[in-house]
Amino acid sequence: AAQAAVALRQAQLYSEVLELEKLKSEMIRMASHDLRNPLNNIMGYVELMAMSIDAIGMTPDQEQYVDNLRRSSQAMRQLLEDLLTLERIESERQSEWQLFDLSGLVLEVVEAQQSSADLKRQTLIFTRLLDTPPVRGSVTQLRQAIANLVGNAVKYTPEEGRIEVTCEFNNNQLKFAVRDNGYGISPERQVRIFERFYRAREPGTDHIGGTGLGLSLVKTVIERHGGQVWFNSETGIGSVFGFWLPPAE
Template structure:
């Protein structure tokens, strides 16, 4: 009777069947209760499985025996035919590939967790001494600033700039790792009018310092996106900050946002240096900086666009850009609106 077979979902450990594991390593084997030559231990296995005969096929990957695929026959004591053996071998091959992929995925996940933890620990251990160095340097400057000549002042300025770059790098690494290590976003309705307003206002002072023409077009006040308002603010701030940073004094930066075909769109256009065509492919990779004439002395970590891409894609959206050297760039993204809109 078919219902005499083991219950669906019954798990068997390979450690419980060492005789079977040794027997089938070289290839498929079949065993029947009526066969008196069957090893008594294998005979008891067939009985425990409520079967009359079994076909056992090894799951082998690169000479490693991962497990076994067992086909049970409970209706009669019969010999399995070649076409049945061929079918089960095909199933075993697919099962082997699936098992190996699952194992590799688990190993990658574990390595990612270890990597993230090491980065967090290293950044934390570096942050405290870095703050100490910056603090003591500021104290020294309070006492010595009036006695430094031009060259010494330049040296100190370089030290301060180097410390600031290190601090920015650590903060960017930690932010990116935090975003990428999160399995799920704590989703809630995020008001895009509030996000864009906050981001654009925070960038206005930077643009004013460079005497740039700064234009902002806000979305309707009722536009909602499901996700993390903090992460989206961080991503948009990176786009606006990059546009201001890579646009010369008295240039033009426009922040615009609107709703189109069930999507919220956010773009930043600038009249900056632009990015050469041959340096655009790696823009969203970690630590990649597409240097162009005029940008050599502009500080940056090469992590901002990686963070933007990670945030937008985790919210179900997509990033895009276009750039022409000597003309400027447009960086933007779209995000799906909430289901209620």
């Protein structure tokens, strides 16, 4: 009887957890939808003001206020998008996953990031091994995770820096890595690097925007695919971020 009572209580708790998760997802969707429209209106007016600075005759201080408002609204929009992305990741069913070539997906992401690297006169190199086995998973989720890692390397590497992306098969695991010679991360900040909303602010990076959700999203995606994230970083030297994924069975 005692065991039956415990089992019943566990079933009730599990049901409550599922309901809370469902409620959380619904609240995120509703909040994001309700905030997106007014935010888009605000951003539209801010852009009009920015384009009319000369015609209006703004003072330098007023121009700075407009620029700050534009940056803040862009950051808010990115936060909403990241929250929605996390919600979609956590609710997607594995039955929707498919077999695909990870190295091909990495190539797509690198090509998409090339223009951003070019703007900073960075060298972006991808070393691709063609005989890597396929993985089973969500193309959308893994594309987002890879884009976050490569995008971070571009953002946190100064102009004329170097970024190396690799994808290989080693020890029966698929290994992805992106190495840069950017600002690096101090040891005291490394322990929190995958926390949601945490940003490792190092000297020289105050001008770089972000929501603090990018690496948390990467960790969530990779672990949902049975993999593991890893990184090494040294202040003033650079960082290497990557993950291991099991091949499809």
